[in-house]
Amino acid sequence: MVTTLTSKGQVTVPKAIRERLELTAGDRLEFVLHDDGTVQMIPITSSVKKLKDIVPKGCMVATLQEMEEAIARGASGDIDWD
Numbered sequence: 493m494v495t496t497l498t499s500k501g502q503v504t505v506p507k508a509i510r511e512r513l514e515l516t517a518g519d520r521l522e523f524v525l526h527d528d529g530t531v532q533m534i535p536i537t538s539s540v541k542k543l544k545d546i547v548p549k550g551c552m553v554a555t556l557q558e559m560e561e562a563i564a565r566g567a568s569g570d571i572d573w574d
Contacts, residue, residue: 505533513537 505515513535514519514520520536554562 493508495503495506497503501519510514515535515537522534522536524532524534526532
């Protein structure tokens with residue numbers, strides 16, 4: 493697919509790509525420039541609402557203090573990951 497760069501440095505993402513990635517107006521895109529000169533476009537479209545069903549219901553709930561303690565243990569290397 494080919495698109496044209498405007499004088500303002502803008503491009504139009506082809507419709508087939510927008511549809512495949514489910515992009516809509518206002519979605520954010522990240523561009524990553526690799527050492528070999530290739531560019532990767534990464535859509536940043538996930539919202540918290542879309543993520544809410546990822547965690548199964550009935551999971552363990554932790555207090556803020558418990559989370560901070562777990563973070564401190566992880567940062568000190570004093571945690572068993574198995």
